[in-house]
Amino acid sequence: MSGLFLSKGLFPQEFFRPTVEFLLRAQQADGSIPWFDGGHCDPWDHVESAMGLSIGGEYGAAENAYRWLKNTQLEDGSWWAAYRAGEVDNRERRETNFVAYIATGIWHHYLITQNKTFLREMWSCVRRAISFVLAQQSRHGDINWAVNAQGQPMADALITGCSSIYKSLECAVNISAVLGEPRADWRDARTALGDALRNKPERFDRTWESKSRYSMDWFYPVLTGAIPSAKASAHLQKRWDDFVEQGLGCRCVADQPWVTVAESCELTMALLAAGDHARAVMVYSWLHQWREASGEYWTGYQFVEDVLWPDERPTWTAAAILLAADALTEHTAAHRLFKEVCILDLNETEIAPAAGRMRSL
Numbered sequence: 001m002s003g004l005f006l007s008k009g010l011f012p013q014e015f016f017r018p019t020v021e022f023l024l025r026a027q028q029a030d031g032s033i034p035w036f037d038g039g040h041c042d043p044w045d046h047v048e049s050a051m052g053l054s055i056g057g058e059y060g061a062a063e064n065a066y067r068w069l070k071n072t073q074l075e076d077g078s079w080w081a082a083y084r085a086g087e088v089d090n091r092e093r094r095e096t097n098f099v100a101y102i103a104t105g106i107w108h109h110y111l112i113t114q115n116k117t118f119l120r121e122m123w124s125c126v127r128r129a130i131s132f133v134l135a136q137q138s139r140h141g142d143i144n145w146a147v148n149a150q151g152q153p154m155a156d157a158l159i160t161g162c163s164s165i166y167k168s169l170e171c172a173v174n175i176s177a178v179l180g181e182p183r184a185d186w187r188d189a190r191t192a193l194g195d196a197l198r199n200k201p202e203r204f205d206r207t208w209e210s211k212s213r214y215s216m217d218w219f220y221p222v223l224t225g226a227i228p229s230a231k232a233s234a235h236l237q238k239r240w241d242d243f244v245e246q247g248l249g250c251r252c253v254a255d256q257p258w259v260t261v262a263e264s265c266e267l268t269m270a271l272l273a274a275g276d277h278a279r280a281v282m283v284y285s286w287l288h289q290w291r292e293a294s295g296e297y298w299t300g301y302q303f304v305e306d307v308l309w310p311d312e313r314p315t316w317t318a319a320a321i322l323l324a325a326d327a328l329t330e331h332t333a334a335h336r337l338f339k340e341v342c343i344l345d346l347n348e349t350e351i352a353p354a355a356g357r358m359r360s361l
Helices: 013-026 043-055 059-072 096-113 116-121 123-134 159-178 184-199 215-223 229-238 261-273 277-285 315-329
Strands: 082-084 087-090 093-095 146-148 249-251 258-260 300-302
Touching (some): 013 315, 043 096, 059 096, 059 116, 096 123, 116 123, 116 159, 159 184, 159 215, 215 229, 215 249, 229 261, 249 261, 261 277
């Protein structure tokens, strides 16, 4: 199927229900959500899938997913890079953006459910995760992308990873405000990180080849609010032709003829953040040609060889489809999460009306 044009108030529940059920089928008894049956589970994509469950109204399953993170969290607040069948699958490193993303997921779930009891249950887990991440922040504001197996910093920073952390810090600050345990130091760390992302390009890709050929480095600073909305549209326009393939979607890398569904969903939300609603609707409408009747979505399409590649239909791709649909249709109370920056005042304990809650970057 192609040509699904979504607009405010028109979330096609029946169409997306198989996608939600795919996530439910994939979830393991311990709450973890691997990429696919027999695949590994990583903390970032696990959270993405949990957010898809929340959008689908499967609150208990989403909470079980977050409890799996709580139950497997290491003493220093982190998680290993990957798990499989209840065991650690990758002990080589612990990635900071993977660790931080739990704050985004927990805040997303709270926006939808208003379940403050669960928010408080997860507070210690979120607090420890953010503490681990911020221990890797340099005096310049950027954050090391990972620590190795021995806990030593892998000293370089990624634009996409730090942009994701920037959004996670926004969410963590809001959690702390709602729970009456404000963390001004997290706000300061977020400010410093935002400054690095906007003004210190030399702090990124210091020890490897530039990642600028990857589309995520292009749109993630917009998606996560690091680039303010007033500048976002011009930023996206600069490399539109490098990454967007008409009628297909967003390339993963500029120099490869491969569009991916998840990146296209994230670009959809970045376009909404930039105020470009028409192109957001258009890009999203292309993606359902990669859908199976079961509600699963293929990772991507190699359009020179005319093949679906790789031979995978991951849970996190399905979740990205649901997140973008929510952002377009305003189906849940979390639909604004990736479209705008919202920082609660330190003394706020409730979510203020949308018109009054925007804060400076």
